[in-house]
Amino acid sequence: MTESTPAVSSGGSGGRRTALRVGIVAGGAVAAVGLLYGVAVATTGGNIPRNTEVLGIAIGGKSVEDARTHLSVALPERLPDAMTVVAADKRLTRPTGDLGLDIDIEATAAKAREGWASPFRAIKTLFGAGREIDPVPAIDTETLNTAVEEMNDEVSLGFVEGGLDFSTGVAKPIAPIPGRGLDDEAVAAALTDAFLAGEAEVAAPIVDVQPEIDQAAVDRALAGIGARAMSGPVTITVAKNSVELTPAQFGPFLSTEPADGDLRLVVDAEGLVDSLEDKVEDLGRPPRDAKFKFNEDEETVEIVPSRAGIVLDPGVLGDKLADVLVGDGPRTVDAGARTQAPKFSTADAEALGIKDKLSSFKTEYPYAAYRVTNIGRAAEKINGSIVMPDEIWSLNKTVGERTVKNGFVRGYIIKNGQFIEDLGGGVSQSATTTYNAAFFAGLKDIEHHPHSLYIGRYPAGREATVAWPSKDLRFQNDSGHPVYIQANHKVGSIEVSMWGTKVWDKIESISSPRRNIVSPKTVESEDPDCEPQSPVDGFDITVTRVFFKDGEEAKRETYDTHYFPTDRIVCVEPGKGTKSPTPGSSESPDPSPSRTPKPPKSTPTPKPEPSPSASPTTSSSAPPLPIGGDDDVVPD
Numbered sequence: 353m354t355e356s357t358p359a360v361s362s363g364g365s366g367g368r369r370t371a372l373r374v375g376i377v378a379g380g381a382v383a384a385v386g387l388l389y390g391v392a393v394a395t396t397g398g399n400i401p402r403n404t405e406v407l408g409i410a411i412g413g414k415s416v417e418d419a420r421t422h423l424s425v426a427l428p429e430r431l432p433d434a435m436t437v438v439a440a441d442k443r444l445t446r447p448t449g450d451l452g453l454d455i456d457i458e459a460t461a462a463k464a465r466e467g468w469a470s471p472f473r474a475i476k477t478l479f480g481a482g483r484e485i486d487p488v489p490a491i492d493t494e495t496l497n498t499a500v501e502e503m504n505d506e507v508s509l510g511f512v513e514g515g516l517d518f519s520t521g522v523a524k525p526i527a528p529i530p531g532r533g534l535d536d537e538a539v540a541a542a543l544t545d546a547f548l549a550g551e552a553e554v555a556a557p558i559v560d561v562q563p564e565i566d567q568a569a570v571d572r573a574l575a576g577i578g579a580r581a582m583s584g585p586v587t588i589t590v591a592k593n594s595v596e597l598t599p600a601q602f603g604p605f606l607s608t609e610p611a612d613g614d615l616r617l618v619v620d621a622e623g624l625v626d627s628l629e630d631k632v633e634d635l636g637r638p639p640r641d642a643k644f645k646f647n648e649d650e651e652t653v654e655i656v657p658s659r660a661g662i663v664l665d666p667g668v669l670g671d672k673l674a675d676v677l678v679g680d681g682p683r684t685v686d687a688g689a690r691t692q693a694p695k696f697s698t699a700d701a702e703a704l705g706i707k708d709k710l711s712s713f714k715t716e717y718p719y720a721a722y723r724v725t726n727i728g729r730a731a732e733k734i735n736g737s738i739v740m741p742d743e744i745w746s747l748n749k750t751v752g753e754r755t756v757k758n759g760f761v762r763g764y765i766i767k768n769g770q771f772i773e774d775l776g777g778g779v780s781q782s783a784t785t786t787y788n789a790a791f792f793a794g795l796k797d798i799e800h801h802p803h804s805l806y807i808g809r810y811p812a813g814r815e816a817t818v819a820w821p822s823k824d825l826r827f828q829n830d831s832g833h834p835v836y837i838q839a840n841h842k843v844g845s846i847e848v849s850m851w852g853t854k855v856w857d858k859i860e861s862i863s864s865p866r867r868n869i870v871s872p873k874t875v876e877s878e879d880p881d882c883e884p885q886s887p888v889d890g891f892d893i894t895v896t897r898v899f900f901k902d903g904e905e906a907k908r909e910t911y912d913t914h915y916f917p918t919d920r921i922v923c924v925e926p927g928k929g930t931k932s933p934t935p936g937s938s939e940s941p942d943p944s945p946s947r948t949p950k951p952p953k954s955t956p957t958p959k960p961e962p963s964p965s966a967s968p969t970t971s972s973s974a975p976p977l978p979i980g981g982d983d984d985v986v987p988d
Contacts (some may be wrong), residue, residue: 385663400464404483407550409465409584423965427455431553432477435543437503439534439556444503451499453547459488487548492736500540514565516578517610521600523578528563535559556932564610573608573615581606581677587684595631600828617678621670637661641696644706644836651709653851657698661780664689677962704834708854711792714847715785719818722763725845726778729759731841734786738836739829744798747818747825748782752819754779780817785848787816790827792859793850794899806888806915812897812914813863857900866893872917882923896936
């Protein structure tokens with residue numbers, strides 16, 4: 353019998369051990385990668401990946417909202433205000449707005465966050481790998497193309513596009529002539545690319561340019577649209593009026609443009625409408641809303657009546673006229689003018705029942721250019737607000753985000769117990785004034801936030817700060833009647849008045865003595881952007897709002913406010929300070945998010961403050977604050 357022995361692999365058990373080692377190493381690598389990815393995701397936390405930049409502006413680690421806020425301030429500083437096209441010996445400069453060049457900041461911030469959960473990208477950023485994001489463009493293509501064509505007109509040499517001239521009331525040919533000029537499409541693309549890269553200048557070569565229209569097309573147009581357009585007068589009907597225009601009168605508003613190798617008639621509708629205004633009464637008159645006229649001294653209200661307008665769409669008129677001039681039908685055009693009703697009519701104003709002055713409150717401020725701008729802009733947005741019964745009015749919703757685009761500039765705010773520069777400084781002056789007007793009008797307090805530090809020119813315990821979007825000033829109109837808010841700003845002061853139908857005889861405010869006084873500390877700062885800061889005590893105070901109706905006290909509401917001390921900030925050169933605490937480290941957390949009225953109390957002992965009819969103006973008796981020492985409290 354023959355015995356056979358099974359064949360044994362040359363690797364034997366050694367091969368199995370090698371495979372096992374490889375598996376262990378591979379598994380360990382996968383685990384390590386997984387650990388690194390977990391760390392990267394944890395450190396990113398759903399925010400924009402670390403080390404991300406937009407045109408050198410660091411936004412890594414920020415939320416999309418914070419990145420958008422940061423970019424709205426920093427990005428415009430990196431982008432050119434104007435662009436220059438260098439063509440031959442000419443330099444053609446235009447503001448970026450006139451070129452239709454802009455950035456979509458919101459989309460740019462959102463783009464920066466894309467792919468934050470990608471394992472490869474997350475791990476790379478964990479080890480310091482940078483990431484540059486291009487800004488997302490917001491280009492008005494029509495504006496850009498028109499601007500480039502106008503620049504081309506300034507540098508073109510000998511070039512003439514074929515067309516027709518109607519300026520004398522007779523169609524005349526314009527012979528096409530080749531020449532040299534800009535490549536419009538290439539220049540538009542170069543301007544866009546340079547702007548997005550933060551560059552302000554592009555070189556544009558002069559190239560040979562051929563007319564789109566040849567002489568044959570000019571001859572066809574002259575015999576066709578030229579002859580028909582100038583064949584006689586045209587009648588334009590505007591509302592109840594009819595105006596007859598001769599070729600000499602409407603010819604200057606006609607021209608031609610290339611269209612698929614032929615010429616098309618073009619009407620300058622805006623110019624034509626301007627010419628008709630002298631011939632048609634009230635043409636172009638916009639509607640006028642009804643307005644309230646307030647007599648502060650006599651506390652009376654007068655309604656300025658509304659008025660309908662007569663409007664037309666120039667584009668529609670232009671298209672209709674072009675069709676009539678080149679057609680074979682009657683030479684009559686309905687301009688499409690119509691009567692437009694106002695948005696807010698006299699009847700609307702009368703129905704509101706705005707007849708009584710409910711309250712008025714005025715605050716004053718020391719001059720600073722940023723305050724004049726920001727307080728004035730906020731007052732402009734607040735003025736004219738109408739709050740219907742049970743409606744909740746919001747300052748943040750009314751004023752909007754404090755951005756350059758919304759008309760605000762950089763000013764001083766409070767952050768971490770220290771006054772620093774940021775957009776919107778000064779708006780809390782408007783918030784405090786509006787809050788007090790609502791307080792003395794007897795309207796329901798829904799949300800308000802006192803400053804964390806006391807500002808001497810505001811009434812203690814009866815003031816408000818705001819910060820977009822986290823802290824708002826909100827009150828509800830629980831009067832049962834519409835309320836009109838009037839805001840008047842002059843350099844140095846802002847006054848807010850509430851008008852409607854009186855419910856309360858008067859509202860009084862009672863302030864308790866200050867208690868729990870806390871002295872400020874002295875903090876030395878080596879920060880190069882340090883701003884000196886004067887000290888102010890911290891304290892607690894209670895304000896009671898007393899409502900009177902039918903000659904008697906009807907109810908009370910109390911508000912408790914805590915102010916942290918304002919530390920004295922001393923700016924020193926690096927290495928020369930005697931102390932080295934971190935600026936702002938002494939501040940406790942901000943006060944609670946709102947002041948909810950407490951249940952009514954019994955007889956108070958403090959003396960009531962003046963009634964709102966006195967239009968009180970705040971003054972300061974506290975130690976002086978630094979220049980610009982107000983405003984929005986930014987959450988820590």
